[in-house]
Amino acid sequence: MPDANITKKALAASMKKLMEEKPFDKISVIDICEGCGMNRKSFYYHFKDKYDLVNWIFYTDFIILASSSSYTDGWDLLQAVVELFYRDQSFYICALEIDGQNSFREYFYESTEPIFNLFTSAIGDVDGMGPLDNHYVVDIFLVIIYRWLKEGCVMGPEKFTTYLRHVMILVGKKLTEGSL
Template structure:
């Protein structure tokens, strides 16, 4: 493993450990580097700020976690996403509490959008609005997962994913059928 990756992993582990104890907004770069025995220069060589570090953690762990499911049906992918967040709920609950510029919440949608876009392209490739739909579903999934985690993720991830699937397919199908009947 290249030294750069080892350094990033050490900074990542330090950030995760700190986020188990403290709110993200209270953690300083000095806390992160002290936790792993590095200096600030090492941190800034790899990351521009703590938000960049959290985003790197998400990207590397999330993509690794779901990459085998990218070619599966959307329902299975949604379940993988929910399981990932459930297994890492303390870290991501903390990260999702931060809003505004450079927030993890925005980055989550940035990563999720192209994944959903490619899934929808297979389903509704002839519809010129598929980019709008991908944005809609990425936002809906982000908001739903955020609420679920911040409320303590009391529902198991598979049940939560099933409800997301029902909301995004069955409910919409029923609304379309009902509107057709009304016409």
């Protein structure tokens, strides 16, 4: 299986480079393959389509990391996600702009729902608000982190995480009070 990972990583590197140069909808599988000297057959052996490749990149960047690490609470997880998105800003800006079926946002929701349970528990524990719906938490996270990335990450990851934490707690309180 090591050869499969080498191939996947080469395709991923090609995709990331292309996403820095042009919009996702203008990138073809042929472009991705040419960028790393592979053929379409190799691509389709590993991935269903370019959406699948983008999702695999996130999976290898974060999901494996999150499931193999032990976070003490949801806030540690939040910090890890912010740092991941910060390290690879251009890729994640483009990924978050993909719309439609099989989009990165859709995959993000599906793949992080169990992981974000830690996070919603941490928010809900603040002032005894009770559990929050993961969808609200993920929505808040994606909207705010997208803006932060698009604006050039004007505050560093640690400061941004603190800011994001305060916003999410405030919104969580408003949701549980029914005033939002």
